[in-house]
Amino acid sequence: AQSVAQPEDQVNVAEGNPLTVKCTYSVSGNPYLFWYVQYPNRGLQFLLKYITGDNLVKGSYGFEAEFNKSQTSFHLKKPSALVSDSALYFCAVPRRGYGQNFVFGPGTRLSVLP
Amino acid sequence: DSGVTQTPKHLITATGQRVTLRCSPRSGDLSVYWYQQSLDQGLQFLIQYYNGEERAKGNILERFSAQQFPDLHSELNLSSLELGDSALYFCASSVEAGDTDTQYFGPGTRLTVL
Numbered sequence: 001a002q003s004v005a006q007p008e009d010q011v012n013v014a015e016g017n018p019l020t021v022k023c024t025y026s027v028s029g030n031p032y033l034f035w036y037v038q039y040p041n042r043g044l045q046f047l048l049k050y051i052t053g054d055n056l057v058k059g060s061y062g063f064e065a066e067f068n069k070s071q072t073s074f075h076l077k078k079p080s081a082l083v084s085d086s087a088l089y090f091c092a093v094p095r096r097g098y099g100q101n102f103v104f105g106p107g108t109r110l111s112v113l114p
Numbered sequence: 115d116s117g118v119t120q121t122p123k124h125l126i127t128a129t130g131q132r133v134t135l136r137c138s139p140r141s142g143d144l145s146v147y148w149y150q151q152s153l154d155q156g157l158q159f160l161i162q163y164y165n166g167e168e169r170a171k172g173n174i175l176e177r178f179s180a181q182q183f184p185d186l187h188s189e190l191n192l193s194s195l196e197l198g199d200s201a202l203y204f205c206a207s208s209v210e211a212g213d214t215d216t217q218y219f220g221p222g223t224r225l226t227v228l
Contacts, residue, residue, distance in 0.1 A: 032213050043116065043204055043219040051214045090157065094213040101147055101170055102217065104157040 004091045006105035021076040023091030033074040034092040081112045118220035126226045132193040137205030145208045146188040152201040164211045195227045
C-alpha cells in the first residue's frame with residue numbers, strides 16, 4: 001500500500017534561515033509525490049510534485065523538494081524562510097489502482113519565528 | 115484562488131440532521147474528490163467522481179453519499195449526523211484521474227454538529 005510519513009509534527013525555524021520539512025515514502029511502482037500547504041482557515045494549496053526526471057523539483061513560493069530514491073525521501077526545502085511560510089505542510093502520494101486519490105501524511109506544522 | 119468553490123463555508127447543525135455540501139470544480143476539470151479533515155483522523159479520502167461516474171470510494175460512511183451532476187458540480191450529502199462528523203470537508207478537482215494529475219482544493223466547508 002502507498003504511504004507517506006512525516007516524522008516531525010512541528011518544525012521551528014528563524015526567519016531568514018533555511019528550512020526543511022521531511023517526508024519519507026513507501027510505494028509500489030514509480031513514486032509520484034506531492035507537497036501541499038494549508039494556511040490557517042484555508043484549503044490546501046499545491047506547492048510542487050515529483051513525477052520523473054530531475055531529482056530537484058522547484059515549486060511555488062520559492063519552495064523546492066529533493067527526491068532521493070535510495071533514502072525514499074522527498075524533503076521540502078526553502079533557502080530562506082519567511083514568517084508568512086508558517087503553515088501546515090502535507091506530503092501526499094496517489095493511491096494506485098483505486099482512482100487517483102491521495103494518501104496524505106499527518107502534516108508538519110512549520111513555525112517561522114521573526 | 116484555486117478555482118474550486120465550495121458552499122457553504124460554515125454549517126452548524128444538530129445531531130440527527132442531514133446536510134448537503136456543494137462543490138464546483140475548476141473549469142475543464144472532470145474529476146472531483148471529497149476529503150474529510152479532522153484532528154484525530156487527519157486528511158481522509160471519502161469519494162471520487164469522474165465525469166459523472168463514481169470512480170473510487172475511501173473511508174466514507176454509509177450515512178454519507180455523493181453525486182456529480184452533468185454540469186460536473188458535486189454534492190456531498192451527510193445524514194443522521196453525529197458529533198463525530200464535525201470536521202472540515204474539502205472538495206478537490208483535477209483535469210483527469212491519472213496518478214500524476216494535480217488536485218486543486220477548495221476552501222472547505224466547516225461542519226459543526228451540536
